[in-house]
Amino acid sequence: MRSQLKLALSLAQTALLSCAVSVSAQDDTATQTLFKNVNVFDGFADELAMNTDVLIEGNHIVEVAKNISAPDATVIDGGGRTLTPGLIDMHTHVTFETTAGTNGFNEYDFGGAGAMGAQALRDNMLMRGITTARDIAGNSRGMARLIQRGQLVGPRLYTSGGVLSPTGGHGDWGGPTDTKRNLDYGAMVEQSFIIEGRESVIEASRRNFRNGAHFTKVMAGGGVASLYDPLEILSATQDEVEAAVEIASEYGTYVAVHAYTDASYNRSLDAGVRSFEHGFLVSEDIVKKMAKKKQDIAWSFQCFMSVATFGDYDSMPGFFTHEQKLKGVAVGKGAKNAAALMLKHDVFMIGGSDMFTPTFGPRMKEDITCRTSMVGYPAAQALKMSTGNAGIVLKWSDVLDPYPTYELGTIRPNAYADILLWDGNPLDNIDLILDESKLSLIMKDGVIYKDIM
Ligand SMILES: [Zn+2]
Known part of the structure; x- marks a missing residue:
């Protein structure tokens, strides 16, 4: 049943792709590009494969080997x-890119937020080498579709659509004098769905999937950048989290949770959640429980926005209140500890910056370098979390995967041709990824967006 649905969906997606031939080069007679004389980081290995060639056909990789011969290919030395x-x-949170962040909808409407999001997708992400992003709360469903159809320039975008949050949870962005739920502007435009019980979770999940979400995000614990929720609260109930997993599973996809504590992680692990954001206050017992699940689950680390930004009360964003800053200090302390435990027990890890607004958006890659400079992860591990491992997790969208044909985040045959060339070796010096003059070439889907060689 699922494979039939998957086939039908990929046929529909192929039809969509063929409408956008000017952008996507996916067909059998596609042109070939041959990268010669490169040292390859494949998204997983600790070492580079030296003096290697990579052959692209259309929008995907067909061969990775030494001395490839392809007489018809355009050669890039x-x-x-x-x-x-x-x-x-x-x-990421593409629809919160305005100067006011998650408070933006008190100042700007959805058009303004969308315009800022489109600019961030192009300038802060694609043109800096981020060729895929996962929006994990916010109604970027339309932007994701526009990019997929080649009508908006940006990274491939996977989106949760609006986040499911209980009243007063991390996704309740209404004002302190609201008297009825669902009346604030953010909820009206489905930035969030305010849930109260199982039935409302089912309704919100189905609406979200109907309109283009690729997975579900649930606020399963308190947050830093929100007003009404202490970090320690559990927010969504066990029943609500289970209902979200049930509907996501029916659609062949998965649930991600925002959570910080043992109690919220434990509840979500038992409910079948797969992607665990934050978790900066968890104990070693919970980390061990996560490690046992191997690659069935992933821990998603936001290094810069925990260790660096939340390390110090005075360095926090100006739009935070006093209470938000106090919560930030607690998170900053716990994050280093959690990061060390996750590495020690070999938990399957991915990374995402959670960096948006004109202040932080252009600095998203500092989340990757932070993993090495501030918590001591090896550079290959830091990069793997934003390439190979991330590509595996994106495929958990399964039936709803907007890019179902090839793999993502890796350099091997049958992976999408999303490729960067660096002048230097990031495994020796991870900080070079912050220097745009060292990023010589950006290719996404077989199309070159930057070339300064
Ligand atoms: Zn976030």
Whole structure:
């Protein structure tokens, strides 16, 4: 049943793709591009494969080997540069890019937020080497569709659509004098769905999937950047989280949770949640329980916005209140500890910056370098969390995967041709990814967006 549905969906998606031939080069007679003389980071290995060639056909990789011969291919001589997969940011909020962040809808309408989001997708992400992003709360369903159809320039976008949040939870962005639920502007435009019990979870999940979400995000614990929820509260009930997993499973996809504490992680692990955001206050017992699940679940780390930004009361965003800053300090302390435990027990890890607004948006890649400079992860591990591992998690959208044909985040045959060339070796010096002059070439879906070689 699922495979029939999947086939039908991929046929429908193929039809959509063929409407956008000017952008997508997916067909059998596609042109070939051959990268010669490059050192390859494949998204997983700790070492580079030296002096390697990579052959692209249309929008995907067909061969990775030494001395490839392809007489009809356009040759790009890498000159000993490092070739990596395009970067993947697994935790963004495209519709909160305005200067006011999650408070933006008190000042701007959805059109303004969409315009800022489109600009961020192009300038802060694609043109800096982030070729795929996962929007994990916010109604970017339309933007994701526009990019997929080649009508908006940006990274591939996977979106949760509106987040499911109980009244007063991390996704309740209404004012402190609201008297009825669902009346604030953000909820009206489905930035969030305010849930109260199982039935409302089912209704919100189905609406979200109907309109183009690729997975579900639930607020399953308190938050930092919100007004009404102490960090320690559980927010969504066990029954509500289970209902979200039930509907997501029917659609062949998965649930991600926002949560910080043992109690909220434990509840979500038992309910069948797969993607665990934040978790900066969890104990070693919970980390061990996560490790046992191997690659059935992933921990999603926001290094910069926990360790760096929340390390110090005075360095926090100006739009935060005093109470929000106090919560931030608690998170900053716990994050280093959680990061060390996750590495020690070999939990399957991905990374996403959670960095948006004109202040933080252009700095998204500092989340990757933070993993090495501030918590001591090896550079290959830091990169793997934003390439190979991230690509595996994106495929958990399964039936709802908007890019179902090939793999993402890796350099091997049958992966999408999302490729970066670096002047230098990021495994030796991870900070070079912050220097745009060292990013020599950006290719997404077989199309070159930047070339300064
Ligand atoms: Zn977030």
